[in-house]
Amino acid sequence: MRVSPILKSWFWAWVSRRAPRAASVRLRHKSIYVLPTAQGWGFLLVIALLWVLGTNYENNLILGATFLLLSLMVVSVVHAFRNLSGLTLSVVRTHPAFAGEFAEFDVLLEAAPGSRHDALRLGWDRLLMIEADVPAGAQRSVALSHKARRRGWLVPERLRIQSVYPLGFFRAWSWVQLDGAALVYPAPRPTDLSPQSRISHDEGTELSRENQEEFQGFRVYQAGSPLAHVAWKHYAREQGMHLKDYSGYQSEQVWLDWDALPGLDQESRLSRLCYWAVAYGKTSAQFGLRLPGQTVAQGGGTAHQRAVLKALAVYGLPEATAQGSGRNG
């Protein structure tokens, strides 16, 4: 069906007005749409045939059954609507993803007081619809996937939620715009060229490079330090928790440097930096990130890696998109 673009944009503006973006959306009569399905039309055909049968044989019981089924269809409109009405949706958590993969959104479905919601199907993509039942007075969390095409903050468009329950004659659906954005990291691109800058190299070689695992001494344990470095013998002798300090760890201090990747465009550089950030994140190395006009200090651990990846994800993007979803709905 070809619809003129003006009409289409007008329609979507109208839909958005009726269901503005919000952190938590309760489905109400304003934003629920109901239309017959192919099965509904099929059932109407059955009803028409029954009417002909009943009329031709002047059989009032067949006519009664015909009218009962017709009324059933009318009633099922309301029940299709009811199955969505009052349902509250909110994004409780988002999971970051790399560009080209799927970002996951944990969406919480809360039942309306005193009603249950059966056979709901929701998702952004018709091929990735998730099915869910929400019993009366209950909550259900569903993980919805959204294709992450570009790095940056992924603010999903309208989420479609629909159901044909209870009889399949009518489909009730709604478009929901939920607050909540997932971070999309650049797609990691493997490269042989190490993005380590020379400066990091100089600092790293001050201690002996040939014997990386050389024992240096003890340090006092701090929460979050790797357990593998705990001096368990000291701990067993009740001398307190200490960390064995090796010189080799200091030499693994690296900088992932934008300038170390000459001759590449912005996205290619970010992808390669991303690759190395992922690679170093798997080691115990201390690594930092240098981007034009922005530096992430050296560090280790998951939180640090996330900070680095986030910096890569939002680099160079306008402030509004970088902030994710503002209150601009």
Added chain:
Amino acid sequence: MADREQVSRAALAWLLAAQVIILLPHSVHAPLWLWAVWLWVVLWRWQIFRGAWGFPSLVLRVGMMAVLGGGLLLSYGVKFDMTAMVGLLLAGFVLKLLELKGRRDLLVTIYLGYFVAATQFLFHLGPLAGLYGSLSLIALTATLVAANQSLLSHRFWPSFRQASILLAQAVPLMLVLFLAVPRTGALWSVPSDERAAMTGISNSMSPGDIGALAQSNALAFRVTFDEGAVPPPEDRYWRGLVFSYFDGRQWRPSRRQEAPELANWDRASTAQWRKLLDPVGSPVSYSVMLEPTGQRWLFALPAPTDWDDALGIGHEMRLLRREPVQQRMAYQVTSHTDYRFQAGGLANWEREQELQLPQDFNPQTRARARQWAQEAGSEQMLINRLLAHYRAHFRYTLRPQTLGRNTVDDFLWQSQEGFCEHFASSFVFFMRAAGIPARVVVGYLGATQNPVEDYWSVRQRDAHAWAEVWLRGRGWVRFDPTAAVAPERVEGGLDSSLSSTDAQMLERGFGANLALVQRLQLRWDAFNYQWHRWVLGYDQDQQSQFLEDWLGGDELWRIALAVMSAGAMLVLGLLLSILWRQRPQYAYPADRQWARVERKLKRAGWTRQPGETPRSLAHRLGRSSPSLGRTLAHIAQLYELVSYADNRSALAELRAEASGFRPPKRSLSGANEYL
């Protein structure tokens, strides 16, 4: 939607249950082996479910359908009518189970099931059939709900509950549609089902026919007399057929009597022969609800003087219908039980017809008739002598001796025992032999009142045959020779007129001797009557009357308006009940008042931010609008008093504040409230 293609276990279980429920009432016509086929198909389906067997191939399916079709052909015969078509549908409905792979197949099967379920009403029409039909619809709808349920839930009974609720909510609109949607009448003529054997009076009368009929307790028709003007028992002769032709054994209508073109279909016709009826005295009006007879004649008290439009009248003043009565039908008649008909004389052809006798039959009776006619001074004296002969020598019984070739001779002068047809037949034969025009009339005699409802039922056991004799100056006069032998027959019905051994042959309702059972039976019969009259008998006439009474006319726009508003009312009512059920629940009374305040704020453009307490909200809004801030601070204080100090008097004040709260519209310049 690949994942929706599967068929859930609950849906399959419901489909099997629905099939049993739907197939059961079709057992009256469907061959018994269809159940064997069903069991076999269910077994196969179970094996498919277990993964032991596969789905049948296309060749096998075609083969099965051919074998089943052949079987149906053997069972139903080559004639393809409605019953055979329903049989074919049943077979398809059963076999469909074997190609049920996905959701689509399931839906097709369910839809087919709805059609098959409705066809049971072609064979069963009583109130119990209606109830049972609703059960089949619930089972099918439960299957449909189960098919649309998510595959996560294997719930079996909830879909039944859901289906019952849906159908119950559909009933009010169904009633409106039933009453208001115009009955168009048959779109094309459908072949009548000749297989359905109907008990009742047939088109001919041989000795023993009516005696056999009298042993059936089946209902023939019901009558409601207008304004309670019930004719006395001796006038309750319901005329149906007139037999003027006798072949020696069987009485039949003459060829002229059977010719439909001789009947008169215009009620107000001024045809010459219609003027030969001369009603005397006051009329009696009544409506008859006739059970299906498969015949074209109707029953009425003589002589009908006014009747429904669609009916016609034959030369012998009997009511006719163009089409056989295949379904229960109601008609209204006015009769004058006192009348003169053809008193002025008979036409030559008519006289010939009413004097016809077969050659070389009953020579003894012919001779005796001629002799008695000479001895008698008048026609009336001859009749009296014959009736006295009956009274003196005859016995009224359901089990007479078998008669030989000359049935009338054997009966009149030898066996001298018989049922009404023997008496009527011999009486008419004797009159004709004596040169007096006479004919046999068949119909019903009597009626039993139902004390619960104000109607009278006439049953097959009331079937009767009597005679009409044409007398000079008086026209056609009814004589009932049976009454000469068994006068109780006229007054008290069949039971009182038979010997006790004979009476045992009569069919009765179960437990006819128990007062309680009898009362219940009467109630049930009364309910049945109402069902037939108002549900099954609701036709174009009743509909236009109903529409006239309730809508002030039967124009299409009135009907459309009524149906639309009924539908809209139903949808609106259901919606309101849903919204009412989903209204927000407040654990504390103060929360409800606060929600009110917040709603008003929102409407004026102010919104509370997540985590903001009433007090901090008042503080923040106070920066944009000091007066609003002050009011809100007061409300917030009350809110805290009620919520945390359980201050009852503050609640009343909070309620008053909340209802009187009028926040100023937020101006656009105040947009910095987020800062």
